[in-house]
């Protein structure tokens with residue numbers, strides 16, 4: 001536990017590149033499990049290889065990094081001052097890819113929820129988002 005803050009901070013930084021088992025993702029999985037849902041991870045059979053897949057509910061959850069996926073209005077979705085054009089292009093490509101995935105998902109009947117990295121700082125917020133999303137399934 002002594003390493004807790006440091007490793008959380010490290011994961012926060014690392015989550016800015018696409019990787020598995022990031023702190024935000026683990027936080028969502030933990031709440032999901034606690035409120036009684038069972039899930040699969042990174043299922044390759046679902047478009048976009050979502051972070052969390054709830055097969056029974058035909059629902060998927062993405063835990064998006066605010067920086068890479070451009071959380072609208074979020075302070076973490078800033079654009080670095082140097083090489084601005086490079087970043088802008090990169091971000092546009094990411095956002096476009098996310099939109100394509102969303103479309104593919106809904107066309108094949110999968111519901112999707114995006115939880116932003118900054119929202120995963122609070123387990124209450126995570127729980128509300130999950131209940132709001134999954135509650136609709138009865």
Ligand SMILES: [Zn+2]
Nearest residue numbers: 066071074118
């Ligand atoms: Zn954010």
